[in-house]
């Protein structure tokens with residue numbers, strides 16, 4: 001497995017592979033890898049000839065009050081996990097090789113980013129789309145792998161790729177959970193034992209949403225039920241609990257073809273998100 005920190009090196013390695021006819025898959029991450037990330041690398045391994053994982057804690061997607069400084073950095077272990085998952089190349093750039101100090105260009109998805117996560121984290125998605133655009137330009141992949149865990153993010157990336165005629169196939173992989181149902185996240189390590197127990201209300205609420213949907217409850221009823229469930233746990237602060245159109249993240253209408261329940265909360269100082277696609281009878 002190659003480990004490279006310079007964009008120019010990555011570009012030339014990937015170019016050489018492409019010339020040999022390899023299908024290139026990329027898995028963008030911020031490191032502190034867990035089984036959720038590994039599932040993306042494994043999916044890429046199954047579907048591509050040459051798999052690139054990127055590990056970059058991207059400063060531009062953190063607001064000044066967020067956890068950029070204390071975001072977990074576990075590079076040695078991450079590299080072992082990438083090796084075990086049979087990744088071919090890991091790209092671990094420095095901030096200085098990703099961003100010129102006088103950079104002026106950003107990529108913005110204008111509408112989809114205004115909703116849900118975008119309300120609480122207004123700078124976030126522009127940071128994500130700009131860095132993912134740059135990672136796509138360095139790695140020039142055929143396929144890129146993202147987790148359903150960040151549901152809005154994968155929609156925003158799909159929108160960007162479509163709007164900019166990128167021709168990259170975006171693959172969304174299922175949420176990997178701990179055995180008790182908590183969605184895996186690099187931020188789970190911030191949770192105290194009590195926080196961790198309280199955070200399980202997210203999974204309970206999503207399961208309840210699934211039951212209600214299969215009993216033909218409407219979106220509004222499900223929303224108010226899951227809101228009530230989450231608010232009943234004292235130390236969990238609700239940001240949003242919505243049941244919306246899974247393509248546009250707007251209220252469900254008759255033309256909605258797929259519906260998703262999306263949750264965001266704060267447990268202690270840690271912000272957690274989770275979601276589930278709902279199947280209505």
Ligand code: AMP
Nearest residue numbers: 029030031036146147149150175176184
């Ligand atoms: P991050 O390192 O948090 O930026 O995540 C990198 C990628 O891994 C994103 O596409 C996430 O959606 C995905 N991911 C994070 N957690 C999980 C999980 N529990 N299951 C599946 N994918 C995940």
